Amino acid sequence: MGTVHARSLDPLPMSGPDFGVHGDDAELVEVEPEAKQEVLENKDVVVQRVHIDGLGRTKDDLLGYEIAEVFTATNLIDVMKKSHEAREKLLRLGIFRQVEVVIDTSDGEDALSNGVDVTFEVAELRRLTGSYNTMVGNNEGSMVLGLKLPNVLGRAEKLTFQFSYGTKETSYGLSFFKPQPGHFDRNISINMYKVSGQFPWSSLRETDRGVSTEINFPIWKTNHTLKWEGVWRELGCLARTASFAVREESGHSLKSSISHAMVIDTRNSAILPRRGALLKMNQELAGYTGGDASFLKEDFEIQLNKRLFWDSVLSTSLWGGLLVPIGDQPSCIADRFYLGGPTSVRGFSMYSIGPQSEGDYLGGEAYWAGGMHLYTPLPFRPGRGGFGDLFRTHFFLNAGNLCNLNYGEGPRAHLQKLAECIRWSYGAGIVLRLGNIARLELNYCIPMGVQSGDRICDGVQFGAGIRFL
DSSP states (O other), rough: OOOOOOOSSSOSSOOOOTTTTOTTTOOOOOOOOOOOOOSSSSBBBBBEEEEESSOOOOOOHHHHHHHHGGGGGOBBBHHEEEEEEEHHHHHTTTTTTEEEEEEEESSSSSSOOTEEEEEEEEEEEOSSSSEEEEEETEEEEEEEEEEEEEEEEEEEEOOEEEEESSSSSSEEEEEEEETTTTTTEEEEEEEEEEEEEEGGGGEEEEEEEEEEEEEEEEEEEEEEEEEEEEEEEEEEESTTTHHHHHHHHHHEEEEEEEEEEEEOOOSSSSOOOEEEEEEEEEEEEEEEEEEEEEEEEEEEEEEEEEOOOGGEEEEEEEEEEEEEEEEOOOOTTTTBBBBTTTSSSTOOOOTSOEEEEETOOOOOOOOEEEEEEEEEEEEEOOOTGGGGGGGEEEEEEEEEEEEOOOOOHHHHHHHHHHHHEEEEEEEEEEEEEEETTTTEEEEEEEESOTTOOOOSSSSSSEEEEEEOO
């Protein structure tokens, strides 16, 4: 930013015992005049050059889209703001482990008096990275090993291999991710996977081998996902005591489906939001692109969050779904909805609401669920900004129902079945938030509307939700 000269603020003494000379013999010291300081905050500037130092395998044309806005800055504050935004975009690409910004005055023969240069100092990720972590959710724990090849072709592509070994399922998959240059939210991914899972509430074991292709793109304030999936499913009995209804479902099947998902999310946080709303809508159509599974599946989720007095938050949610078989073939147990447990209707055992046969739960073709949640600070919180802010007291009331539908009776009969024998529960608990990654819940539940055969918990349920950034 130019040359800086320093000088003493006090006048130099011309005589004294410390100098050993008289004032008349002292040599005059020439003091260079202080350079004038300019206030550039409101002064018009021109960004003449943008440099990116530290590039290796990354292509220049990819980064041109991310830093283009820096050239539109008109003053120093605007330059700093747009440079910070460009830095965030570069980090979002997932190909740099570090990005630093340096702003300096322009130099050279063509330098303008108000010209500035912006330099991004980047450090690329290694060609091969690995990760190891554990996850807890849906009453299951798992260990995940991953290998990533970031920026494979130089334009933010990513090749990922992941292996997961859990208490109930083991899976592995290979995926390729490709974003559109300049529009990271628009991307395409191709996946190949094998997933094995155990579902003790249904005495069912399932192994899926498949391929899928996803296209993600935003439209206005919504995010959309189009997906095609082809999967070979192998169903089997988990125990010898499995019911006859589950044994009938055993065997191999092939599903080919096209699905669409739309998300509108204005929440300030996905873990414990204080304000905002969430809307999710999913549609899946199977059978028209091949396979022996044929159905139309719709489901949605709505969540509203409102901040109240005393730093408390009121959250309401509603979700539901409908599965309509196409043709004479009934729906498959692997495609139906399941309800119950700490992640849906608290107070009931995992997926233990709805039709059953000899103690095995078979899922349903229609469901609804909703709840009201009040999150308040701990009574003994020492103060804002401390460790106590990670904890919340949780009061809740939730309800729901799930059933199979007889499509010959008409829509009124369908709604009547969903309105009958509603399961609901209420209770309270403690929620711990671990940054923006996970939340842990410990709730005491009191289930109501219980029918014969329903499995309910012993009053205390533990739930976990994990979100990786």
